[in-house]
Amino acid sequence: MLYYMPLLNYNNSFNDIKGIVMKNCIKCGIEYKPKASEKSCSIKCKLLSKFKANDAGCWIWQGSRSGLYGKVRFNSKTLSVHKASYKEFVGDIPFGKWVCHKCDTPACFNPDHLFIGSPSDNRRDAVSKKRIKMGIDNVFSHFTYTQILEMRSLKSEGFTYDRIARIFNCSVTHAYNIIKNKYRKEL
């Protein structure tokens, strides 16, 4: 699947005369008028300039993360990378639906690995693949690094503390403290 093709650079002289500083997109080479220090002409080009494909064909986001998920900032808006990718390469996300991963790799944004589901599909999916280890019953038990990141990313996606506590089988207070970074400050 080829989504992009470098274009020949245009001649800048016309815009130089008008005093508009144009740039060439680092990905597709097209000339555009940048906002701030943006190096890409579009969110699509930004996504495509920051990934590494792995052996499973996942496009792993190389930019910043929010929990386990990649996030991308473009023209002063921050979006989840997998959601931005779905919108750019596949289509609109229906209201109330989630973009889920077939590959169980949250930082992946290969559109072929994404599908539309409900929050519970996403959860079932993660549980069935053992990404979330259930059965931790002790308030004082230690969660793994991955579990803590997962809890925080669920919170950022709108899950309540109560619901997260049920998923991870711990007290609401414990979930709250972990998400608010009261324990395990090193994470």
Ligand SMILES: [Zn+2]
């Ligand atoms: Zn571009």
Ligand SMILES: [Zn+2]
């Ligand atoms: Zn993937």
